Amino acid sequence: MNRSTADTLFNRRMLRDFLRGSRLFFLLSMLASVLSALADLVAPQIVRIAVDHVIGGAPAEQLPAWAARLLAAAQGQGTMQRQIALLTAALLLVALGKVLAQYGYEVSKTRAAETLVKTMRDRLFSHLERLPYAWHMHNSTGDIIQRCTSDIETLKNFLAEQMTNLIRIVILLLLSLSFMLGMDPRLTLIAMLPVPVIILYSFFFHRRIGEAFLDCDENEGLLSAIAQENLTGVRIVRAFGRERYEQDRFEAQNSLYTDKWMKLARPLAAFWSIGDVLSGLQILLTVVFGALFCLRGRMRPGTYLAFLSYCAMMTWPVRMLGRMIADMSKAGISLDRIRAIMQAPEEEDAGQRLTPQIRGEIVFDHVSFAYEDNAEVLHDVSFRIPAGTTLGILGGTGSGKSTLVMLLDKLYELSEGQGQIRIDGVNIRDIRTDHLRRSIGMVLQEPFLFSRTIAENIAIHDGEVSRGQIREAARAACLDETVMGFAKGYDTLVGERGLTLSGGQKQRTAIARTLVQRTPILIFDDSLSAVDTETDAKIRSSLEARFGSATVILISHRITTLSKADRILVLDHGQIAEQGSHEELKTAGGLYQRICAIQSGLGEEAAE
Numbered sequence: 001m002n003r004s005t006a007d008t009l010f011n012r013r014m015l016r017d018f019l020r021g022s023r024l025f026f027l028l029s030m031l032a033s034v035l036s037a038l039a040d041l042v043a044p045q046i047v048r049i050a051v052d053h054v055i056g057g058a059p060a061e062q063l064p065a066w067a068a069r070l071l072a073a074a075q076g077q078g079t080m081q082r083q084i085a086l087l088t089a090a091l092l093l094v095a096l097g098k099v100l101a102q103y104g105y106e107v108s109k110t111r112a113a114e115t116l117v118k119t120m121r122d123r124l125f126s127h128l129e130r131l132p133y134a135w136h137m138h139n140s141t142g143d144i145i146q147r148c149t150s151d152i153e154t155l156k157n158f159l160a161e162q163m164t165n166l167i168r169i170v171i172l173l174l175l176s177l178s179f180m181l182g183m184d185p186r187l188t189l190i191a192m193l194p195v196p197v198i199i200l201y202s203f204f205f206h207r208r209i210g211e212a213f214l215d216c217d218e219n220e221g222l223l224s225a226i227a228q229e230n231l232t233g234v235r236i237v238r239a240f241g242r243e244r245y246e247q248d249r250f251e252a253q254n255s256l257y258t259d260k261w262m263k264l265a266r267p268l269a270a271f272w273s274i275g276d277v278l279s280g281l282q283i284l285l286t287v288v289f290g291a292l293f294c295l296r297g298r299m300r301p302g303t304y305l306a307f308l309s310y311c312a313m314m315t316w317p318v319r320m321l322g323r324m325i326a327d328m329s330k331a332g333i334s335l336d337r338i339r340a341i342m343q344a345p346e347e348e349d350a351g352q353r354l355t356p357q358i359r360g361e362i363v364f365d366h367v368s369f370a371y372e373d374n375a376e377v378l379h380d381v382s383f384r385i386p387a388g389t390t391l392g393i394l395g396g397t398g399s400g401k402s403t404l405v406m407l408l409d410k411l412y413e414l415s416e417g418q419g420q421i422r423i424d425g426v427n428i429r430d431i432r433t434d435h436l437r438r439s440i441g442m443v444l445q446e447p448f449l450f451s452r453t454i455a456e457n458i459a460i461h462d463g464e465v466s467r468g469q470i471r472e473a474a475r476a477a478c479l480d481e482t483v484m485g486f487a488k489g490y491d492t493l494v495g496e497r498g499l500t501l502s503g504g505q506k507q508r509t510a511i512a513r514t515l516v517q518r519t520p521i522l523i524f525d526d527s528l529s530a531v532d533t534e535t536d537a538k539i540r541s542s543l544e545a546r547f548g549s550a551t552v553i554l555i556s557h558r559i560t561t562l563s564k565a566d567r568i569l570v571l572d573h574g575q576i577a578e579q580g581s582h583e584e585l586k587t588a589g590g591l592y593q594r595i596c597a598i599q600s601g602l603g604e605e606a607a608e
């Protein structure tokens, strides 16, 4: 993934935002990890003093000031024992300090990590909620969920496990190095020989492996997309007996994904083993040369011991540095994948942000529309619906009916120069989107119910709606009787995706949900297709009584549903083929008359 400067800046800003609330804990954990590093560094010095100065009798002038004072305090009877006891106490104190620092580190690190993850999840979710409908149509749910879970986890692990250790690593490296230099520059040089090789080796290795990690991540996304789709579409899979096929498809993707990790295993294993060899080499050099130096009297045994401790202490940060680079590339990829979501522009009003009182006159003025780069779906569509009247829309599948109402609801935006949609004379571009949508009650072609109670599903727009209002809307949608028949009535929990309701019951719940809002504009997109003709008629007459002054758009394939509409529009391949009342159209000799004949049972011959 190539990252431009703008992307890098965005990443940085995004991280800063994510870190809000957890930064202090990150700083605390870094401080604690530095303290624990210092404790690690001091211990070998105490051992060295015990061996070289107390036991070995080296002159006190070579001691650091604090140690000289400490040893001087123990002068007197049984000096050596008292000095050893003092140094042991110092070692214990350092160990205690280390334990406390480690405890503080773990606690603050966990706190930082969990706060960070919570903030990231919250931010991502609230952003996802505000992304345009078109964006959601483009991105697979499985992939989005993958980014909101795995990628967040990777990023958290990197920041919490690696970044909090960064200063500790730097301090351990620098201080070990300076202690070693202070003790014996020549041996330090020898011990340091493999270090640049280790660092360069891990750098180049991880740069190469980054792409493989990205590939793995994307394949994991594909895998969860298959699983997610299968769970959602479980009915189709069963109905068509496609279990075997879907299972094979999943297994194929699963194997592919597993293979990708397997392929990574070999280079990773090689990397870690070669790294081990190199680190071992570093220790080996120190052991051998240090021993030689001691034999020649160039070095004291205590110094040798301390030197070895520091050298061993360095291998961890040096290796960590390699690991950090590895995880940095992984975390960078995760960050990029999260950015892809966060960078997608939220739905925003392009024009002015007006909130006019809506009466309901709707005008489509030379509207043409295409989904992205696809062929045009609507061509030069113009019509007017006076406020308070009902427009019926008839048209074959794919003729653009749903598209028409989605444009009215601003789920898709009209491009410049592709016509205008006006409500009460105001271009909908200039009306605040949330205001517009609150004024339009739409029953979608494919109703979706949340896994909540029926009452909650009906009162989805506002939790404050009273039970009386809910029931009244349900009555108008011919749903009340059905619901009252359930043991728990309106408190019946609708199962995952409303599976416990029949298709027609779901549609009627969706109608009740729209009616309870009492919007000035009502749209029914093929909303009665799943109920029988009798119920259809009942619902229509109760709706008519309720519509009052609302402007209604009624999309249907049934002539009976449309016949009472003030005006009917016949849409054919995205163009208006006919317009008029039922009476006018049924004898106009066009598409409408043909469909009329077929549906009234006269058969195709009569229609001809």
Ligand SMILES: Nc1ncnc2c1ncn2[C@@H]1O[C@H](COP(=O)(O)OP(=O)(O)OP(=O)(O)O)[C@@H](O)[C@H]1O
Binding pocket: 137, 371, 374, 377, 395, 396, 397, 398, 399, 400, 401, 402, 403, 404, 445, 526
């Ligand atoms: N998000 C989309 N991206 C690309 N093309 C789309 C999209 N949604 C719909 N289309 C296409 O636009 C055309 C019109 O679709 P639309 O849903 O408006 O038809 P419709 O008249 O409502 O049909 P139906 O009666 O079956 O509901 C179809 O050819 C469809 O394939």
Ligand SMILES: [Mg+2]
Binding pocket: 401, 402, 403, 445, 525, 526
């Ligand atoms: Mg449709």
